[in-house]
Amino acid sequence: MIWKREISLEELNAMGEGTLVSHLGIVFTEIGVDSLVAEMPVDSRTRQPFGLLHGGASATLAETLGSMAGYLTTKTGQSVVGTELNATHHRPVFEGKVRGVCRAIHPGRQSQCWEIIIYDADGRRSCTSRLSVMIMGEAVNS
Template sequence: MDRPHDHPPSPFRHPPDLDTLNALSRDTAIDTLGIVFTDVGPGHITATMPVDARTRQPYGLLHGGSSVLLAETLGSSAGNLCVPDDRICVGIEINANHLRAARDGVVTGTARPLHVGRSTQVWDIRIEDEQGRPVCVSRLTLAVVPRG
């Protein structure tokens, strides 16, 4: 039997919209790396990123910086869906543990909230390969600041 705490309420103040998220990414680093938002739901946001010449390091592996850019994109985008219109979220700290190499294909990242407060947020981001194996786990801390 489901109890209220089995499915926490969505932290999103604004209804997540894939078309809007992808449109906001045009002509940015997000677009340059081929990141595409693919799923939003109560309490999560997901995007994919190709492992190709744009995202690999010289040894043919997914660049750790590319994984971090995907992680910060997911966490920051999710965080900004949780704040009033007069506020924005900006990253103040991110860490990443690179667990497995990826050489090709597509990786998928999903961000979920750990803490959504009035002045800070903390997001957990997990990036997996096409077989569902963990490639990178990351934690992003955001500051909630006045817009403008």
């Protein structure tokens, strides 16, 4: 297990209340041994004007997952900030929910890199993202 913080799904979801996370309907559904999973609806909040999932909504799901995964690997007094996000969109999604699965590429002590794969309701990859974060707070060597 790579997580250093103990937190329940309920607590994790409560952290997003009143933020963009809750506004877009993002819900964390699983804290795995080495992965973090969340879902997001494809609806009027997350579609672009042409009726498909907005790339910015996919990027928000990816950044939410990667940032929270980074946070879960830190100690009390530390936090994470995103430094780079990229997203490659593979196929459109028009309805249902998408599911993001986040895994560490490099879970370092000062910087981290996360891969987030977003799947449509049929389990097809719709987006691949990579998020880099920097660890902030107390000395990371302590």
